[in-house]
Amino acid sequence: MTKQEGIVLGVAGRLFREKGFAATTVRELATAAGMLPGSLHYRFPTKESLLVELMERGMMQAIERVRAAIEVEDTPLNKMRSALREHLSILVEGDDAIYVNLYEFRSVTGAARARILRLRDAYEALWDGMLHAAVGAGLIRAGLDLRMVRFLLLGAVNWSAQWYEENQNYTPGEVADAFFSISAFGFCNDGVGGLLAQSAERPEVQLTDVFDDGDRSG
Amino acid sequence: MTKQEGIVLGVAGRLFREKGFAATTVRELATAAGMLPGSLHYRFPTKESLLVELMERGMMQAIERVRAAIEVEDTPLNKMRSALREHLSILVEGDDAIYVNLYEFRSVTGAARARILRLRDAYEALWDGMLHAAVGAGLIRAGLDLRMVRFLLLGAVNWSAQWYEENQNYTPGEVADAFFSISAFGFCNDGVGGLLAQSAERPEVQLTDVFDDGDRSG
DNA sequence: GTATATCTTGGTCATATGACCAAACAAGAG
DNA sequence: CTCTTGTTTGGTCATATGACCAAGATATAC
Numbered sequence: 001m002t003k004q005e006g007i008v009l010g011v012a013g014r015l016f017r018e019k020g021f022a023a024t025t026v027r028e029l030a031t032a033a034g035m036l037p038g039s040l041h042y043r044f045p046t047k048e049s050l051l052v053e054l055m056e057r058g059m060m061q062a063i064e065r066v067r068a069a070i071e072v073e074d075t076p077l078n079k080m081r082s083a084l085r086e087h088l089s090i091l092v093e094g095d096d097a098i099y100v101n102l103y104e105f106r107s108v109t110g111a112a113r114a115r116i117l118r119l120r121d122a123y124e125a126l127w128d129g130m131l132h133a134a135v136g137a138g139l140i141r142a143g144l145d146l147r148m149v150r151f152l153l154l155g156a157v158n159w160s161a162q163w164y165e166e167n168q169n170y171t172p173g174e175v176a177d178a179f180f181s182i183s184a185f186g187f188c189n190d191g192v193g194g195l196l197a198q199s200a201e202r203p204e205v206q207l208t209d210v211f212d213d214g215d216r217s218g
Numbered sequence: 219m220t221k222q223e224g225i226v227l228g229v230a231g232r233l234f235r236e237k238g239f240a241a242t243t244v245r246e247l248a249t250a251a252g253m254l255p256g257s258l259h260y261r262f263p264t265k266e267s268l269l270v271e272l273m274e275r276g277m278m279q280a281i282e283r284v285r286a287a288i289e290v291e292d293t294p295l296n297k298m299r300s301a302l303r304e305h306l307s308i309l310v311e312g313d314d315a316i317y318v319n320l321y322e323f324r325s326v327t328g329a330a331r332a333r334i335l336r337l338r339d340a341y342e343a344l345w346d347g348m349l350h351a352a353v354g355a356g357l358i359r360a361g362l363d364l365r366m367v368r369f370l371l372l373g374a375v376n377w378s379a380q381w382y383e384e385n386q387n388y389t390p391g392e393v394a395d396a397f398f399s400i401s402a403f404g405f406c407n408d409g410v411g412g413l414l415a416q417s418a419e420r421p422e423v424q425l426t427d428v429f430d431d432g433d434r435s436g
Numbered sequence: 437g438t439a440t441a442t443c444t445t446g447g448t449c450a451t452a453t454g455a456c457c458a459a460a461c462a463a464g465a466g
Numbered sequence: 467c468t469c470t471t472g473t474t475t476g477g478t479c480a481t482a483t484g485a486c487c488a489a490g491a492t493a494t495a496c
Contacts, residue, residue: 004473019324020238020240020324020325022238022240022241023240023325025452025453025454026453026454026455027452027453027454035474035475036474036475036476036477037454037455037456037476037477038456038457038474038475038476038477039473039474039475041454041455041456041457042472042473042474043473045455045456046454046455047454047455077406102380103321106237106238107238107241138407139406139407140405140406140407141403141404141405141406141407142407144396144399144400144405145396148393148396148397148400149400149405151374151377151378151381151393151397152370152374152396152397152400152401153374154377155373155374155375155376155377155378155380156369156370156371156373156374156377157373158373158377158380159369159372159373159374159376159377160369160373162320162373162376163369175366175369178362178363178366178370179366179369179370181362182362182366182367182370182401183370183400183401183404183405184404184405184406185359185404185406186359186401186402186403186404187358187359187362187367187401187402188295188357188358188359188402188403189356189357189358189359189360222443243482243483243484244483244484244485245482245483245484253444253445254444254445254446254447255446255447255484255485255486256444256445256446256447256486256487257443257444257445259484259485259486259487260442260443260444261443263485263486264484264485265484265485
């Protein structure tokens with residue numbers, strides 16, 4: 001990737017995120033990148049090719065970042081929490097490519113669509129691996145549909161991009177930890193959070209196993 | 219609202235959902251509504267006015283439907299579960315106005331933007347009311363940020379519109395109940411779901427208080 | 437049955453848009 | 467210096483787009 005291409009992809013991410021793919025013109029892209037429309041055409045033959053390039057690079061980067069965040073953790077629950085943090089961090093404070101992946105996929109057609117879907121499958125496989133490992137370790141309560149756990153967690157973080165900008169009272173890590181805490185232990189008083197506070201009958205359950213770095217959200 | 223306006227709003231919802239607002243042309247809208255562009259212009263002076271009308275009507279209907287679903291329930295948790303079910307049902311099998319509200323708000327400008335934001339606030343107030351009632355009834359574990367509970371639940375259901383179409387193995391009610399069950403009682407084996415299964419020490423906690431109509435997801 | 441209000445028709449108009457290109461220019465290799 | 471390769475310029479072209487309207491058609495009121 002040349003430096004100029006990097007600039008173009010950067011402004012494309014920003015504009016596609018701000019205005020949407022369909023509402024962004026190639027002239028706006030060229031101007032924002034500091035070049036004329038013809039130069040943009042020289043590097044990316046169509047507007048959609050620019051979108052596809054942006055999405056594929058972004059998705060591959062995200063997979064690598066989350067994979068790295070998982071690797072350094074020890075237990076399945078810590079891996080999940082770390083992956084959630086990394087996912088949300090990329091989405092709300094990383095580059096815009098992942099936001100575009102999530103919200104502009106509709107504009108991708110043809111073969112590129114299938115390629116991006118494969119990348120998504122690879123990312124989801126990371127999550128399913130963690131979830132199955134957690135089941136194998138006896139950490140997940142019986143009778144749950146693991147896909148629903150994934151849909152709940154990833155849906156909540158993906159949607160966070162919609163409200164986070166206006167609501168910066170939280171760090172991405174706080175949001176991710178709150179989502180993890182609620183969905184892992186329940187918001188009900190009878191979930192482990194409440195039960196542990198109410199009794200010492202099960203001392204082997206340690207919240208600090210999960211929140212071990214001191215920045216859990218309040 | 220005349221019959222013709224209803225038809226126009228219906229096709230507008232469908233097309234805005236399928237292709238997005240920016241990528242839908244007034245000619246497509248007119249053709250799909252069985253009229254000529256001029257007729258469409260007679261009823262809605264601009265494309266954006268059509269979007270705004272669709273969104274405002276949809277939002278008001280949704281508020282009423284969820285309010286009605288809440289009213290017939292007795293306990294705070296049952297109200298929340300019912301609201302979640304209704305919300306998801308409207309989103310994935312109701313008319314398209316709510317999907318458009320969620321995913322095309324970016325295209326609304328000026329005064330209409332503020333009006334729609336007020337409707338959103340009214341909807342969120344419904345949720346905050348339920349959550350505070352649950353806190354008042356001692357049902358929520360201490361130390362949780364209620365906004366995070368709302369963001370988790372509504373984020374997960376709002377995002378469901380992205381994957382539900384391709385994954386119709388579940389009914390909307392099953393999905394909503396699964397999300398509620400996981401986030402209320404936790405996916406961990408040490409959440410209330412697991413603890414209750416493991417011991418009868420707390421017989422006063424009844425899962426069937428929440429899942430009382432027999433169609434909980436598996 | 438006529439007058440009035442409502443709606444539709446078929447088209448225009450100015451502008452915006454994505455794609456494209458021939459020629460000019462820049463930079464490095466030999 | 468010169469040749470070659472890579473890049474930019476400034477613009478064109480056909481089409482698409484949102485907005486709009488004068489005239490005709492239809493329905494409604496009285």
